Every structure is written in C-alpha cells, then in structure tokens.
Amino acid sequence: MIRSGRPTEGEVRRGEAATWTRPAPAPERPRMRLVTWKPLIKGNLFDFATIELPIGLKLIDCPVLIGPNRPRASPPSKPRFDKDRRQKADVNGKRAFEPVLEWRGRGLSDRFSAAVVALICTAHPDALGG
Numbered sequence: 001m002i003r004s005g006r007p008t009e010g011e012v013r014r015g016e017a018a019t020w021t022r023p024a025p026a027p028e029r030p031r032m033r034l035v036t037w038k039p040l041i042k043g044n045l046f047d048f049a050t051i052e053l054p055i056g057l058k059l060i061d062c063p064v065l066i067g068p069n070r071p072r073a074s075p076p077s078k079p080r081f082d083k084d085r086r087q088k089a090d091v092n093g094k095r096a097f098e099p100v101l102e103w104r105g106r107g108l109s110d111r112f113s114a115a116v117v118a119l120i121c122t123a124h125p126d127a128l129g130g
Contacts, residue, residue, distance in 0.1 A: 030054035034119040039127065043094075046071060046128065049116055062116060064128075071128045073116035075101050 035050040035058060048061040064073045080088045080096040088096040103109040120127050 032115050032119065034116075034123050037120055037124060037127070047120070049073065049120060051116055051119070064116065064120065066128075071117050073113045075099060075103075075112075 031054060033052045035052050037050075038048045038061075040047055044065045044067070045063055046066045047064045049064055051059045051062055053059065059075055061076050062073050063077070064071055066072075077097040077099050080098045082088050090096045103112060117128065
C-alpha cells in the first residue's frame, strides 16, 4: 500500500516502511509576472510596464516614476478632464491624472511597487540606472 505521510512505528518494525513515499512538494505559488516593458523617459516618468497578477488580471501600462528616493510603480491611471472635456492641470501646470483602481492600503501599494521595480530590474538590469 502506497501512502503519503510518515509510517507508523508498527509499519517500520514490519518492514512496510519501504512502501512509504515522500509527499509531493507543494506547487509553487503563482507570482506576479512582467509581460511587457516600454522605456520612456519624460520628466519623472521613466517607463511603462504591463504586469500580470497571479489571479490572471493584467494591469496594462503601469507608470514607473523616478522619485527623490527610488523608482515607484503605480497602477494605471486616466487623464482628468473638466466639464468641457479638456484635460485638467495640477497645481504645477502639469497634466492631471486620476486612478482607475487603488490598493486597499499603503502597505499593499508599497509591496506592489517594490515587486514591479524588482521584476523590471531582473529582466532589464540597466533599466532603472542599475
């Protein structure tokens, strides 16, 4: 009889331990995956990444911005328009964007950003300045 798990003491004494098989390793947990990377340096915007989440959802054109401390990835966003359908500007006169989805908390947002930056750096080691 082949079974998973540890043999009992009686099975070991009777020599039945030879039929024991080691349980199969747990399948590797699905990971986030970098689908595409498009370099584009324009102001603080450094590039766009398409990311596939473990649940199968693709986030297309996630912006990666270079901040004062480190690169940061964000979920995709859309332009912000006024009532006349003209794109609004922020307080600095730059085009304004608003999120189309957001993380439940700052911790999730930070982990997503770090994971995206790590995926880009792994696939393209010189992409974000080393």
